[in-house]
Amino acid sequence: MKYRTNPKNGDSISALAFGFMRLNGRSESEIAQLVAYAVESGVNYFDTAYVYPGSESALGRALAAGYRDRVKIATKLPPYQVKSRDDAERIFRAQLQRLRTGWIDYYLIHMLTSENAWRRLEALGIREWIEEKKAAGLIRNIGFSYHGGREMFRRLVDAYDWEFCMIQYNYLDELNQAGRSGLEYAASKGLPVMVMEPLRGGTLAGRMPKEAGRLLREAAGERSPAEWGLRWVWNHSEVVTALSGMNSMAMLKENVRVASEAEAGTMSERELGVLAEARDVIRACMPVPCTGCAYCMPCPAGVDIPSCFSAYNDVAIEGRLKSLIRYAVRISGHEASLCVKCGRCEPHCPQSIDIRRELAAVKRRMEGPLLRPLHAGIRSFLMLQK
Ligand code: SF4
Ligand code: SF4
Incomplete structure (x- = not known):
């Protein structure tokens, strides 16, 4: 496993992080096996959220098998459920209980949409609440996750003394959302950047147009589309870790192998050119840029x-x-x-x-x-x- 250093606090974080959002349908014993293999292979960053159904409890149970002290836990506070400081306290207490832990290593304001959304939380006293939790050692690092445009991202980076952030970043989204300019801006401020959706909810792991798959195969037949996508993300030195929602042992083993090899700045111009061509093909084919995150659900009319x-x-x-x-x-x-x-x-x-x-x-x-x-x-x- 390759490790990258958090520039704020010196933590050594595995390039591959385990995203616990897409484990629906897996049994407790399957999850336990995945977590055990991941930790023994050197994965030391696990990401979940209050609003991922069953996810925090599943992670808490799996880490209780002696792994808690070997990993960093990241979880998130849903701002739209916080109408008062007491709401934040109630949610945080429930998270500690679900995760069977006494502290959260990396705590995020989930999907912070705008500076105004942050100001609203500040007006509720969340800044003081965070500072109390940090002073008590209950929150070790505070950050935010983000899906909006690049201008607002810069404003949010500057709105508070954050200790890390998380953005969606992959070769299809290099110029979307915070994108490359956001990644570079955060890094220029010394802010560690964790990456979510490195394979865009699976689209870049194989569910891609035949023509794009052919381009990747012809360039390097032994590499899977997922390996291409992950290598592209890890090619950026500003990325501290990339979250992958691994829900099978085969996927986990492949990602661990790639994370043990990939280094920043090692992809050739030719390889980057192939990915740019594949990206153009995929973009031209996809009518809707949906990642399958399900934040829009449930729909009151029952639409999936x-x-x-x-x-x-x-x-x-x-x-x-x-x-x-x-x-x-x-x-x-x-x-x-x-x-x-x-x-x-x-x-x-x-x-x-x-x-x-x-x-x-x-x-x-x-x-x-x-x-x-x-x-x-x-x-x-x-x-x-x-
Ligand atoms: S449409 Fe729903 S599932 Fe798709 S990206 Fe938007 S919130 Fe996520
Ligand atoms: S009914 Fe239509 S517009 Fe309303 S939540 Fe469902 S999908 Fe969205």
């Missing part, structure tokens, strides 16, 4: 927003028939056509997707009149299977 967009985007990657079948099978009862256009989901979307407009497009493409017989046929087939 991320699954609708995933099936819609996959038309370009898997072909129309396969995507239509997936849409009809997996999204049955949660289709785009259920959207009543209330707009409640949109403020929560870190990608600023016009969800109502895009769901209307999904409806046209995936539920048009000619497709109704296909949907009805699949539903009848599924009923017979029950």
